[in-house]
Amino acid sequence: MTRNNSRTLLAGIALLAAVPTLAPEFAQAAAESNAALVKRGIDAAAKQYATLLPKVQNKEGFPRTVENGDVKQVGVKDWTSGFFPGSLWYLFEATGDKQWRAAAQDYTARMAPAKFDKSQHDLGFMLGASYGNGYRLTKDPSYRDALLAGATTLVTRYNPKVGSIQSWDLWKNSNWAFPVIIDNMMNLELLTWSAREAKEPYYREVAVTHADTTLKNHFRPDGSSVHLVDYDPQTGSIRGKVTVQGNADTSSWARGQAWGLYGYTMMYRETKKPEFLEQAHRIAAFFMNHPRLPADKVPYWDFDDATIPNAPRDSSAAAITASALLELAGFSDKATAQKYRDFAIAQLRSLASPAYLAAPGENGGFLLKHATGHKPAGKEIDVPLNYADYYFLEALLRLKASATH
Template sequence: MNIKQILTVAITITTLSSCTQKLHFQKEVSHAETQTKLMLQEIPKAENNGGSLVSPRTLENGELKLVASKDWTSGFFPGQLWYLYELTKNDKWKQEAIKYTAFIEQEKTNGKTHDMGFKVYCSFGNAYRLTKNVHDKEVIMQAAKTLATRYNPKVGAIRSWDHNADKWDFPVIIDNMLNLELLFEATKLSGDSSFYKIAVNHANTTLKNHFRKDFSTWHVIGYNPETGAVEKKNTHQGYSDASAWARGQAWAIYGYTLCYRYTKNPVYLKQAQNVASFILNHKNLPEDLVPYWDFDAPNIPNEPRDASAAAVIASGLLELSTYTSFSNEYLEKANRILIYLTSKYRFKEGEGKGFILNHSTGSKPHNGEIDVPLSYADYYYLEALTRSNRLKNKQTVIQ
């Protein structure tokens, strides 16, 4: 056996060894609790603009950055608290979750944004899922009604941004797929099929126009609001219009998986699998399965990673595994992502002002939030941890 063959065998053994590691579930939950307790101590110390800032988003120059309820990330920390309550059954986390969720309620009538699912469903959606509180249901329904006002029947989709009017007449971003959960759930809760129809139409329009032949996705599609015609295909956060922005791919796999959950339309399941195949078989996906911020970034391997994309992918794969014949492959990949996130991308206890994961990338083209913790990385990490544990215990992936 020559040197090259020996090295190949050694690398293979190392890789297999890392794949066969197991998540130390209680240890990871304990770490998340410790960090979140620290976060709760740090929030009152952070600059708060007269008390208008309600949720942690990231670190800027080592300092905790809080955001107002209108920020698209505001619902993630309340959702994180709800997941800790689900994972531990500790009433302390429930009470903190109720407190921070209440800060988001005013967003239920904010029709200036498409991010209603991220804000309201990650907070009030998880609250209702775990407690069945009637008021939480009422907030969900009002939020769904507000989101529905952004739907354009000519386009067949929900408008994403109101800003950037100089670039797009009617922009729709791939991220918007995750806001459909709020609409699907509103129909489930009320019996009003109008929300379901809007969600399906949006998913179908996105399926038709957002994907390339290899199942990578454009970030932004610009439509003509009068005719519904596609005017532009661009990126806003990826490397280039033709590149595959990592978190965009993550939103796509997660989004079409949740669409299949509510509709059982095999077209959505197939699309989720196609996107999963693109991600998992991509030549630029690192060994630890935590992607670079863009699969086509020019300086790989010297590009920032995006742990938030990895967490979203892991959570999506865990649910996807319950619907397909590729369940073992998806489970193995998802758990491997979680293992690497906990071993390489996690803050040590007492560090990071209470964030759990480090090394995420918000928007590199705008030089914003590069190689930092992000609240949505922690949220989807805990969601994935919850889903992994439920599947291990022979339970449904979502309670």
């Protein structure tokens, strides 16, 4: 059940019934094989990025979204900077086309300053998507060096008294002392990978301890997550639990649930610690069984927005969830694995439908429509986002890979 006592399960079911459907498109998609779905998604991505790349490659920065009809570029310090080069690497992996490799190498090289950026926790996103995929696909030793340098930078934000990596530096108007957000789970793979590569167990210890602390303090009994927990850096005690990007401190911000699901699935893969797998299953159950999840399985930006069914969707949360569930299926018993795969494939079919997948040349050249970045701040509402595209492509490649095993 949800955390909003004013809404019942029956009310949630009624809201599901009120969600508009796209029967012809979904009927057509249901008849499409998984292989055809993957091919169509990759083909669409290649066409779109062939439109987007010429718009941006001779300019500084990284394409993040569309604003006032124009592609918005961000600098290397932006937490989303690595996703565009990451998507280019995925296109190279999917197609073998050398133009995507060349473009990915170009944009990965632009990420170089990030490996020494001690001002933020997002180095796992930034370097993992760019240098990480680049190293996986090319084994370029300079990419390995960049990742190890980034891990060395990231661990400087770890506080052993708290048992966590600090997320944001302290904002001028905040009263936080040591903020940790659920998104931070996504940065831990950089540390576990680096621990193996550099034979440095401290990196792994930091990652596992951070995941343990987050498991203890971020989650509610129903499996949903708080966005931000603020700690006392001297004692490790909790000072408060709040949201920044969600609807309310007690609400369930959809992308936060997706980060948690992906993060604990990944940490189980990296550590085989059973508590992490159990948590991934709990988060999956919360997301998949939520009475206010729309019929097409693309969530509203927050499960507890009072304006549902008129609230904005978040295609990025659906893409992240689909990718995570496809991996989690590999760690599950047969029946559960099939349930996760079916749900993820249903999400991908929705995202690949005309309701969400942009027509060629539209959407600024990005793939997915209807993502939500930071609704409380009035930013990036119902727009394309580079990380929605990245995890959509990742999920398609994971679906393709799962069919070969």
